[in-house]
Amino acid sequence: MGFEAPRRLVRALGEHADQPGRPDRLDWLNALPALAEETVARLGLTIERVVAPGGRSSLILLVRLADATPAALKLVPPGAGAERERAALTHWGGRFAVQVLDRATDTAETAGAADTLLLERLHPEVSLRSLPEAKALLEAAATVRRLWVEPPAGHDFPTVAGRTARQAEVLRTQDEPLARAALDVREELVADGPEELLLHGSFRQGKVLAGDRAPWLTVGPKPVVGERAYDLARLVRDRAEDLVAASSGASAARRRVNKLAASLEVDPDRLRGWALFRAVESGLRALAAGRTREAESTLEFASWL
Numbered sequence: 001m002g003f004e005a006p007r008r009l010v011r012a013l014g015e016h017a018d019q020p021g022r023p024d025r026l027d028w029l030n031a032l033p034a035l036a037e038e039t040v041a042r043l044g045l046t047i048e049r050v051v052a053p054g055g056r057s058s059l060i061l062l063v064r065l066a067d068a069t070p071a072a073l074k075l076v077p078p079g080a081g082a083e084r085e086r087a088a089l090t091h092w093g094g095r096f097a098v099q100v101l102d103r104a105t106d107t108a109e110t111a112g113a114a115d116t117l118l119l120e121r122l123h124p125e126v127s128l129r130s131l132p133e134a135k136a137l138l139e140a141a142a143t144v145r146r147l148w149v150e151p152p153a154g155h156d157f158p159t160v161a162g163r164t165a166r167q168a169e170v171l172r173t174q175d176e177p178l179a180r181a182a183l184d185v186r187e188e189l190v191a192d193g194p195e196e197l198l199l200h201g202s203f204r205q206g207k208v209l210a211g212d213r214a215p216w217l218t219v220g221p222k223p224v225v226g227e228r229a230y231d232l233a234r235l236v237r238d239r240a241e242d243l244v245a246a247s248s249g250a251s252a253a254r255r256r257v258n259k260l261a262a263s264l265e266v267d268p269d270r271l272r273g274w275a276l277f278r279a280v281e282s283g284l285r286a287l288a289a290g291r292t293r294e295a296e297s298t299l300e301f302a303s304w305l
Contacts, residue, residue, distance in 0.1 A: 005032055005050075005059060012056035013077065025077040032059060036075060039116055043102075045073060051124045055220065062121065070121035071101055081222060082115040084157060088198065088223035089119075096146040097218040098122060098211075122217055128205035133239060136205050137256070140235055141263050143216055144203050151198040151225050160199075160226025161190040167281045174284055178302055182280035185273040189229075194270075199224050199231040205238045229266045233274035236260060240279075240301040241293075250304040257305070276305040 013025050028035070036059070040047055044066040051060035051072075057080055061073040076082040089100050099120040128136040151157055164186055171179045200207070201222035211217040224230070236257055243249035257275060261268035283298035 005029060006052040006054040008053040008056060009059060024079070028077045032075065036061065036073075039073065039075065043073075043118065045071070058220075060124065062124075065101075072098075072119045072121050072124075074117040074119060076115040076117070078115055080115065082117060084223050085221055086117055087152070087155065088157070088200075088221045089117075091149070091152050091198065092147060094120075094213070096143050096214070096216075097221070098209075099213075119219075120211070120213070122209040122211045122219065124209060126210035128208045128216065129238075133242075136238075137235075137260070139216055140203075140205055140208060140238075141260060143208050143218055144200060144231060144235070145264055147200050147203075147218060147221075148197045148228055148231070151196070155198075155225070157198065157223045157225045159196075160193060160224055160230045163201075163224050164190065164277065164281075171281060171284065176284070178280045178299060179284065182277045182302075186277045189270060189273050189277070193227050194267075195227040196225055197228060199226055199228070201231070202234060203231050204234045227270065228264065229261075229270040230274045230278075232260055232264065232266060232271055233278040236271065236275040237279055237298065237301050241297045244297045244300050249301075253301060253304045272305050276302055279305070 010029065013029050036047075039045075040061070040063065045063040048062040048064065051062060054060055057077065059075045061075070063071050063073045065071055074082075076085075086100055089097055093099075101118045101120055128139055131139065168183055168186055171183055200218060201224040202220060203218070207220050208216050208218050236253075240253075243252055246252065257272050258268050260266070261271045279298050279302035283295045283302060286292075286298060287295035
């Protein structure tokens with residue numbers, strides 16, 4: 001097929017290659033052209049193009065099925081949660097989320113095929129970030145609230161407490177006031193988690209794409225079970241770089257928290273707390289990876305909360 005993986009994906013997978021479990025992802029990256037060719041041939045697909053810049057954790061190919069139906073093929077590194085993503089999307093059944101077209105792995109024998117998803121084709125170049133901020137937040141709120149449902153029986157999705165516990169261990173190694181504040185607020189929040197709903201887990205404007213079946217559909221969940229405030233915490237800091245550049249950024253950030261909390265009937269203090277924890281964790285992770293500009297804007301946003 002002869003293609004190069006998008007630089008954004010290459011850079012992201014290489015950032016922490018020395019951490020446990022990450023070297024196998026570099027092996028996956030090196031084998032990606034052959035894996036893509038094998039998967040496309042096995043499923044009888046025709047490739048149109050690679051989506052670029054794409055994401056930091058998967059390769060997306062725009063393809064056509066044997067009957068010429070447009071689709072998207074998602075190849076995910078081992079251990080990156082493809083099965084849980086498939087389970088969440090299947091549970092939502094296309095309701096405000098992209099549809100799984102086929103299990104893509106039912107007859108697979110090739111190593112790595114279990115980390116493949118065949119999805120309905122959306123418009124990857126058009127996300128909610130293409131809309132004015134007020135309209136984007138309105139559409140985002142209308143979308144995410146439909147995803148909050150009871151998890152399926154017998155699920156193996158992680159809990160918010162479990163996922164953030166691993167992140168908290170990393171924060172405890174940081175001698176930073178914001179890290180200590182984030183740890184304190186997390187302890188309070190997990191001590192009294194009010195809900196056990198299926199959440200997107202990584203919801204933000206860029207995860208909602210234009211579709212043909214519906215105007216806006218969600219993609220790329222990192223599903224987790226917990227409270228709604230956690231799912232809004234990443235959305236709160238969308239376009240943080242614009243807020244940082246504005247003289248009224250701090251007050252605008254606090255108004256956004258209160259507005260989202262009110263529109264979705266979420267406790268504003270819990271939303272503020274999860275927004276703080278997630279911003280600090282993300283900012284310090286970006287700083288460690290050398291993404292200085294992203295880290296600075298994210299941590300400044302966190303300081304306003």
